[in-house]
Every structure is written in C-alpha cells, then in structure tokens.
Amino acid sequence: MPLTLVITGLLALLVTFAQAANAGTDHPRHHIALNFTLDKALVHGTSRLTIPAGMALHLNCGHLRLTGLILEEEGRTPRIPQVSAFNTLVIDEAAGVQVLTLSWQLQTAPQGADRNLIRTDGITLTGSWHPQTDRDVLFSLEANLPRDFSARTESDTLQLVPTATGRRVTTSFSQPLRNLNFVAGPYEVHSRQAGEVTIATYFFPEDAHLAAEYLDATAELILRFEELIGPFPYPKYAVVANRLPTGYALPTFTLLGQAVLRLPFIKDTSLGHEIVHSWFGNAVRVSESGGNWSEGLTTYLADHSFAADVDRDLLYRKNLLIRAQAYLREDNTIPLKDFRHGGEGETMDRARRAVGYDKAAMVMRMLNQHIGEEKFIAGVRDFYQRMQGLRADWYDLEASFSRVSGHDLRPFFRQWLERTDIPGMTIEEVYIDQRGGRTQLSFTLVQDTAEPYLLTIPVRVITLSGEQAIPLTTNTARASMTIELDSLPIRLVVDDQYDLFRRLDPAELPPTWSQFLGARTRNVVAPPEHLLPIYQPLLDVLDHMGCRILVAEAIDPGELADGSWLFAGDSAARQSLFARPSPMGIGLRLDVRHSPLNPDEVMVLVDSTSARETAQTAHKLRHYGAFSRLQFLDGDNTEQHTATTTKGIIVPLVDKPLGVPDQARTDFDQIIDDLVRSQVVYLGEQHTDYTDHFLQLQIIQALKARDIPLVIGLEMFPRSSQQALDDFIHGKIDETGFIRSSRYFEVWGYDYRLYRDIFLYARAKRIPLVGLNLDKGITNRVFTDGSTANLTYEQRAQIPRERDLDIEGYRQRLAAVYQGHPTAENAGFSGFLQAQALWDEAMAESVARTLERYPGHQMVVLAGNGHVGKDSGIPPRVERRVPGIVQRVVTSAGDPLPRTGQVDYLLYPRPITLQPAARVGVVLIEDELDGPGRVRVKQVSTQGLAEEAGLQPEDRILALDDQPMLDITAFRISLLDRKPGEEVQLRIMRQDKEMLLTVELSAVPSAQPQGHPR
DSSP, X not given: OOGGGGHHHHHHHOOOHHHHHTTXXXXXXXXXXXXXXXXXXXEEEEEEEEEOTTOOEEEEOTTOEEEEEEEEETTSOOBOOOOOTTSEEEEOOOSSOXXXXXXXXXXXXXXXXXXXXXXXXXXXXXXXXXXXESSOBEEEEEEEEOTTOEEEESOSEEEEEEOSSSEEEEEEOSSOBSOOOEEEESOEEEEEEETTEEEEEEEOGGGGGGHHHHHHXXXXXXXXXXXXXXXXXXXXXXXXXXXXXXXXXXXXXEEEEXXXXXXXXXXXXXXXXXXXXXXXXXXXXXXSSSOOOHHHHHIIIIIIHHHHHTTXXXXXXXXXXXXXXXXXXXXXXXXXXXXXXXXXXXXXXHHHHIXXXXXXXXXXXXXXXXXXXXXXXXXXXXXXXXXXXXXEOHHHHHHHHHHHHTSOOHHHHHHHHHOOOOOOEEEEEEEEEEETTEEEEEEEEEEOSSSOOOEEEEEEEEETTEEEEEEEEEOSSEEEEEEEESSOEEEEEEXXXXXXXXXXXXXXOOOOHHHHHTOSSEEEEEOOGGGHHHHHHHHHHHHHTTOEEEEGGGOOGGGGGSSEEEEESOOHHHHHHHOSOOOOOSSEEEEEEEOTTOTTSEEEEEEESOHHHHHHHHTTGGGGTTOSEEEEETTEEEEEEOOOOOSSEEEEOSOOOOOOOGGGOOOHHHHHHHHTTOSXXXXXXXXXXXXXXXXXXXXXXXXXXXXXXXEEEEEEEEGGGHHHHHXXXXXXXXHHHHHHHHTHHHHTOSOTHHHHHHHHHHHHHTOOEEEEEOOHHHHHHHHHHSSSTTSOHHHHHHSOSOOBSOOTTHHHHHHHHHTTSOOTTSOOHHHHHHHHHHHHHHHHHHHHHHHHHSTTOEEEEEEEGGGOOTTTSHHHHHHHHSTTOOEEEEEEOOSXXXXXXXXXXXXXXXXXXXXXXXXXXXXXXXXXXXXXXXXXXXXXXXXXXXXXXTOOTTOEEEEETTEEOOSHHHHHHXXXXXXXXXXXXXXXXXXXXXXXXXXXXBOOOOOOOTTOOO
C-alpha cells in the first residue's frame, strides 16, 4: 500500500498536537498500540513518538514492515520522512515539538525467531519488535488481547479491562528505557505483598501449582537484598513465564523460560540473580561507555552468596576460575572495561561471559578481601544511593568504594579492568633451616605474567603443631619470603580458598567439558561406519560448533598430541589411549580426561546406546561445562561429577613417616597361605638388589612346596625370547645356549647372576618361564618419536591394541621418574609415557594370555616395583582383561617405600649381598667380521687391572683361557663363574700381531643397561 494512502488513517489515530506538546520535554515519549492476529503469528502496531523541541532522533525499524508514517510539527504541514534502504530514518531537531507516527507489522516464525513469538498459546516480544530509538524514551502501551490473556511489560501502572472482543491492557512507565518488552498469554496470576512491594507470578495454567513457592522465594529474596542494598526500586515486581526458552531481568519483572522455571533449583539460584538486577542493571543502569559492571556485581552479591549459604562458596569461586581458564585465551579475551554483554552458544560468547561474569565476580571478591566485608557492603549501598535512576560505569563503582574505604583504589581497578592476562604463580627456592630451636622456612613466589600484578596472596604453612597464615603482598615478578615457625613445616599452601583471580596450577585443574568447548583446536574422531548413525546427531552439533571431524583410520597417531580431542564411540585411536570402554547401561555417557599426550589439553570419551539417546542429549551438553563426567537417559541428566583435584597450590615440605604396629606383623607361612588363594602373585623388585631376587626365590619355592602348579612371568624377556625360554626349561639347550638364544645381555643387561638361581630352579622343577615384554626397539622408537606412527607393520602387530594411558596416578608417578631421564634425543614426557604404557600393557596382555595357556596354574610375575603397583601398574590392566581375577602384590620394604595401598605385603628380608662380578675392566664393541677378532676393545677402564696387564684400545680379543671369543656374549658368559682376584689368559690381536696377556680380574662396577624403561 503506498504510504500516501494511509495518511488519513493515521491522522485519525493521532491525538491533537497540543495534547502531545504537553507530554513533557526531558525524554521522547513512545506510545505503542498493538493488535494481534494470533493464528497468523502477526502483530499490527502503531508507534507514536513525541520528540521534544531541539532534539534529533534516529530510528531503526529492523525487520518491521512499515505500512505508514507521518511527521507533524506545530505550524508546519505534516510530511512523510524518508526511510533508508536499511529501514532506518532520521528525524532532525526542530524548534518545536515533533510527533512521528508509524504503522507497522511484524510476523514471527511459528516456533519463534529473533526472541519474538506470536501464537495462540502465548506472546513474547523481547527482540527488535518495535521501532528502536537511539536514546532512552518514556514508554506507554495499549494492546488488545484475547479474553483469557493477561500481559506484562515494564510499567508503573498496568490496567486490564474487558472489551467487546476480549481485553485491553494499558501501561505506562516512568523510567526511561531504550527498548520495551511485552509478554502475554493465558496466565494465572497470583500476587501478595513483600514488605512495601506487590509481587506476582504470571504462570501458564499447567504450572500454576508452582506459584506459591515462587511467591515465597521472591518475597524472601527481595527482603534479603533490601537489607543488604537498600529499598527495592519498584513498587511492583513479577515473575513471568515465557513460552520461549529465554529469560531476562527487566525493570519490574523477570522473564523465565517455562522449562527453566520448572527446575527445582531455579528459585535458589537464577531467581535471586534476576531480582538483584532490579537494583543493579535496571534501577542503576549500565553506562553506554565504561563497561558492564552489573553482571559481575550481581553474580557476586547473588550467586556467590547463595553458594556461601550452603558452604559451597569456595567451590563456586574455583569453578569461576576453571571456566575462565577454559574459555579465555590470548586470541579471544577482552579487557573487563570493554565487556558489554555475554550471550549463549559459541565459544566467543562463552569467552565474553567468562570475562563479564566470572572475572568480574572474582574482582568483587578480591575487592571485598582488600577493603573488608563491612566497607564493601557500605560501598555497595553508597553506589546504589548515588546512582539510582542514572547510568553508571566501572569508575563510578570505583569512586564509591574508594570513598567509603578511605583508600585510593585506582591501582586495583586499573589492573583488573584494563589488562587481559591472567596471573599465574609458582613456588621456587624452598629452604628449611633449623635455628635456635625454631624452624625457618624460606621460599620465592614467582609471577609468570610479562608484567607482575599487585597482589595480596594468601599463604598458609601447615606444621606439626598447627598452621600459620601469612598474606604476601607483592608487585614484583619474584617475591622472597622467610617465615619463623615453632615446628617443622609439613606443606606450604597458596590461595586454597580461591580468593584470587589467577590461573590454576595443573594439580588444581580438573578435566572438564568446558575445556573442550573452549579449546583453540577441537578435533572429533568419528566412529566406525557401522556406529555412525548412533553418533550423527552429536557430530552435527559439533560440526556446527566448528570442530574438525576426522575418520579414525585417517588419523596419524602423532596428531593426537595436538589440540583437544573428542572420541565419538569406540575406535582404534581411542583404545590406544584409554583401552576399551567400560560397559554402560542405556543412555549417553560423556567422560572428560586430561590428554595423556598433552597435559594442557583434554580428551572426551562419548558412548551412546542409540541415535535417539544421542539426539535427545546433544543440544543440551553445552549447559554442563563444569563437569568431568556426565550420564544421560532419555535426555535427562542422571549423573554429574567433577574430578577431584588439590585445593590451592600445594608444596610438600616434610613428609610424615609411615609406620606399622609391631603386632600387625604377619608370619611368612601365613603370607604364603594367603598368596596361594590368588591367581597371580606379583613379586616386585629393584633390579640390582640381590636381596629382592633372593626373596623372590624364597616365595616361589614356598608356593611350589604347596604343590601348586606354577608359571613364572618375566619382565626381563620379550615375547620374542619365548622359544629360548621353552627350550631351556625342557632341557633342549644348556645355560650357555639359553643366555645366547634368549639374547639376555641385549634384551636386559643386568648382572645375569641376580636371576640365575631363579632360572635354574625353574628348570629343575619344570616351571614354565614366560617372556612378558616387547622388544626394546619398539618402546625405544616410541620414546624417541612420541607416537607409534613410525613403527613398522611387524612392530605394530606386536603392540597391544588396548592401552590405557590415563589410569589415575599413572601420569603423576611417571612424571617423577622422568625427571631423571635426559630429553635431548627423545620426544619428551609424552613419548616416555607412551613407551611406559606399551611396556605395562604388553606385560598385562601377556599375563592374560598365559593364564589362558596354563589353566589351573598360579602365575608368579617378576617385575620392577614401578610396574606392579595395584593402582596403575600391571594389576589393573590385567583386571581389565580378566574381570574378577584375584591378584596379590608383594615387595620388600626397600627405598623408596611404595605408596600406601600399592601392595598387599611389604616384607623385610635380611639383606643379602651378591659377590661383585668379576670384570676384566674394558668396554667392548663388536665389528662386522666373521670369526675370531670380532670383539674389539673400545676403552680400558682406569678402575680395573686391564691397563696394568697391557691391554690397549683397539686390541682384538681372540680367546679367553683358550675359549674362542666370537662375540661379546661369549665374553660375558665366560666370566659368569669367575671371581675377582682370579687370573685369566687373553689371546689378543694387535696390529696383525697375536699376543698373550695375563689379566687379574677385578670388581669394577657395572653400568646400568642403556635405554631400560623403569
């Protein structure tokens, strides 16, 4: 319809110009008249804007369809303003009052769009549904509604009167606003008084039973925060249900999604947050410059205080830090002073909310701690009293707190408002001295930001007699501190109450779903094709989030160390890190782990039993970022858990020793009685300690004496040595042939005599020996490369398909071991971890296979103490393969002692020393030669007698006491039964000349085998 044709109709709707001119001159006035065609999702609107003299006005009509407009000014002919191609118009200032009248239409999608919904069961207009002005205006409204509808909008007055066709609502509001919100529907309205405030609920009939508890909660919350802040800013307040899932805190009412208000915890959490916004965000509005302070202040006053009500405020603050660390990175963060609003959905929205809600709430916490609770509350009240009805920024907030505290808080606010980095800290240079009967503890606290923050850091020292709290104030990169203590310190604890906005120490940071959502690189491994339909709904959501979707077969194992990963269903790539998933019932399970290959990233394991379960859950997952483990059934969350971590930055100082009551000692025979009842007995060892090996022999013989069929599993040998083990036990080869065929000195290398008695006893009693391990070439390759990608096809065929790198405590234990390993020629800790996991999983797989091969036998496993721990060594990996198996672990009480709970029996054998091995005192190498002369002296030790006997580098050893020395193995075997002090004859070749030398054997210490995994 041409605009000129509707002028007459518009004029009929106008009040006289004189009436409009009397409306006031401080703010424009915007009167909106609405008529709805509900079955067509259509609203017809008329906007009448009264613009004071000397004021220009910009309007944005967005997606509205304008059907007419006219501009009037006293003494001038009415005209039609020009509308731009972007549906905007500008009304220039004029000497007199101007009145602009527009008629327009808006049609919404059936399920709602752009925060607007028009349906026969309810109306929500919270998006750009009316002409938007560039300045605050005073709104009034009238709307014609169905007979059973009630309505709510921002208003001081609201009247609902019957008409011939339904009801008419008329409202007005004395507070200027930029936008108006309007909701209506077949509400049941309930109301009561809360002090001086009339409160009400507008709930749909199906939720009307919730009205009483919401009224009670609203009254309690208003009275609570009136006492804290000051009188409630509005005479009326309502809680209103929304057919759309969105919710907002608005002047005089809060809007809650219908599904949300049904949640039982909303009254204790979100409702209070929205009510506090009545004071901060609505009565005191956010300045258009200077940043949005209201979300952080409201979060701290409401959400944080509710957590404190149930003694969960510490956990609440820690979760704020976890979220900030998950979502904030150098490439997506903003200064707090630049935060305007958050949002839902994508990563950038989460990052903004982590700044404006989480960081800002922590700034309020730090301010409270800095100036004290009493002055903090006084500052909140001062701010409200000064700024009510006005727009405020962060610097207005700063002014109030500075005034009431008597401190210049500009340095505090500047660093937290203007900087984007998050301070992190470590404790270094810890020293403990005893002086004059007292203990002196010294340490250095290091900030790792480019520019240090001014921080007051809570520090506690736990001692044998109690604890001592010392706040450390510093603005330097390195702050040293010395503390006098009455007794020895057990541990140093930094910020265990989470009063600082800081980066969490790795030991404090649990793996959470939010860390995947906020990761810079998010990779998703799709399941095999036959499982793809089950996980497709989740893959669609992840693809929309911008994740990289990959096929498991196309993944190079080396890629898994880069970025965060989600495994949808089972796959070979997943099994190589976390083994086969544990059984689950019906539903969907999401399990977040620290990446075993990169501690700064996470890996997420998702298992679902049907496409239906996945579809019902996929779109809900973004709301559960705080958790490490989630379980859903029919789309409902049935389990949520966050992994346990340390509280605060903890530095262990003086360990408390463990002890065992003397009466708890158990007789050896009783121990054997118990071991008999287990299917596998692990006998731990320190490889070079003969006492451990003698104890192993004792236990093996004691078990054999009970007529138990035994089989012995050996860490010392790889599976490729199995034929030699079998031949030795069955008498097909002698001991020399066994040493040579099994390649003992290549695959292990420790003094053979340490194990000799065990091997010979097994041969005498026909006890099978089983090599449990992989060839060292495989683990060395993985250690060097950091992945299995470069293994040959034959090597890959040998490694276990299922490998769990994430057993609790495994990474931490190996990290301590790794500190003693050089890193110049390997892939770092990631490669070490993978090599160790291959070592442990291969042995566990071999144990399981051996139990199948020898049914009815008890298996005794000889392995290093680091491999037999019950929490993360071989036993839990065997349990995974053989559920319900009975296993026992025995070690000697050597140094270091195993961690509590790692063994079943800790034995105290009498120390036994093996006579030192006889050594010539040379380092030998083998050349690629056939026949005598292959063994060449590389180096002569100064600790032996070889040099005195005349041996020189480059001499070739042809024979020892007339026994040909065809290789180094032969040389070692020939010395097994020799003793230090004996003499041997060496026939050597030096520069094509044979010589015979007599060498006295010595007890030169032997070096530890190279490349031996612990």
